[in-house]
Amino acid sequence: MSDDALRRAQRALEEGISTDFSQAMSYGAYLDLDTLLSAQHPRSEPPQHDELLFIIQHQVAELWLKLLLHELRSARALIAEDELAQGLKRLARVKHVQKQLVEQWDVLATLTPSEYAQIRPFLATSSGFQSHQYRSVEFLLGNKNADMVRVFEHDPPQRELLDRLLHEPTLYDEFLRFLARRGYAVPAAVLERDVTLPYRLDEGLVTVFAAVYAAPSEHWGVYETCEEFVDIEDLFQQWRFRHLQVVTRTIGRKSGTGGSSGVDFLRRALDLTFFPELYEVRVRVE
Numbered sequence: 641m642s643d644d645a646l647r648r649a650q651r652a653l654e655e656g657i658s659t660d661f662s663q664a665m666s667y668g669a670y671l672d673l674d675t676l677l678s679a680q681h682p683r684s685e686p687p688q689h690d691e692l693l694f695i696i697q698h699q700v701a702e703l704w705l706k707l708l709l710h711e712l713r714s715a716r717a718l719i720a721e722d723e724l725a726q727g728l729k730r731l732a733r734v735k736h737v738q739k740q741l742v743e744q745w746d747v748l749a750t751l752t753p754s755e756y757a758q759i760r761p762f763l764a765t766s767s768g769f770q771s772h773q774y775r776s777v778e779f780l781l782g783n784k785n786a787d788m789v790r791v792f793e794h795d796p797p798q799r800e801l802l803d804r805l806l807h808e809p810t811l812y813d814e815f816l817r818f819l820a821r822r823g824y825a826v827p828a829a830v831l832e833r834d835v836t837l838p839y840r841l842d843e844g845l846v847t848v849f850a851a852v853y854a855a856p857s858e859h860w861g862v863y864e865t866c867e868e869f870v871d872i873e874d875l876f877q878q879w880r881f882r883h884l885q886v887v888t889r890t891i892g893r894k895s896g897t898g899g900s901s902g903v904d905f906l907r908r909a910l911d912l913t914f915f916p917e918l919y920e921v922r923v924r925v926e
């Protein structure tokens with residue numbers, strides 16, 4: 641090959657590009673890639689080709705959940721400090737992460753029932769139902785359920801983390817407290833609610849939001865935040881629905897590895913709502 645042909649066929653490294661990392665920080669070192677890439681331990685015997693997909697799909701979801709928690713906690717803290725605009729910036733990122741989590745289902749949907757059946761015995765009793773990060777996101781958003789904490793009795797640090805979140809206000813609780821500080825007539829029952837319980841609809845709060853939705857330009861920041869919350873719930877439901885669809889095509893009406901009835905149990909989660917007033921207010925919009 642002539643020099644000229646080689647130049648066109650291959651991108652030459654520029655002079656400034658680092659190649660010696662014996663004393664300098666490398667990509668792999670910064671990201672601790674050795675740890676990350678050695679954390680996949682297929683258990684099937686004989687080894688099943690599709691188990692790596694199954695493991696990586698879950699691990700990637702857990703990484704995104706870690707970021708979601710980081711952003712949601714920060715959004716909650718910012719709103720508690722009356723920094724609504726900064727909180728909204730966090731929520732914008734939350735939505736993009738949720739979209740990744742929804743899109744990701746397409747990869748696992750390539751797993752056929754027979755391929756999953758080869759792996760299933762090796763999963764034993766493990767199930768995404770035992771994901772403490774997923775449960776933490778639900779708690780932060782308002783789907784509190786003290787019974788879920790019991791699932792983590794075997795792991796005291798995780799149990800402790802989840803129990804702490806159970807006793808903390810949710811993102812929505814902090815937003816409603818913010819509204820009260822801004823002079824909105826948020827009912828006392830809402831502000832003083834037992835935050836360990838799942839959030840329940842309050843008619844008085846629907847009236848507060850009805851005024852916001854009747855005159856958006858006068859309440860722009862509040863209105864915008866309400867719609868961000870609806871986007872987040874919408875995306876959360878999309879995740880639940882895609883999970884349900886993938887489970888349906890993979891195991892049909894079989895029970896789950898975590899011991900539930902399977903799709904029937906998962907379908908019931910679609911009736912749960914984080915921000916009931918923000919849906920109820922739509923009935924009142926004219």
Ligand code: HEM
Binds near residue numbers: 766771906909
């Ligand atoms: C073929 C793949 C999958 C199947 C067949 C499946 C099946 C199930 C089933 C049957 C349940 C109900 C609990 C049980 O009895 O186990 C469940 C719950 C759950 N799974 Fe999956 N799953 C799959 C993939 C995933 C992935 C990739 C994630 C990502 C983290 C995930 C996260 C969850 C979560 C968070 C729950 C709890 C949902 C709730 O409480 O409503 N699953 N799964």
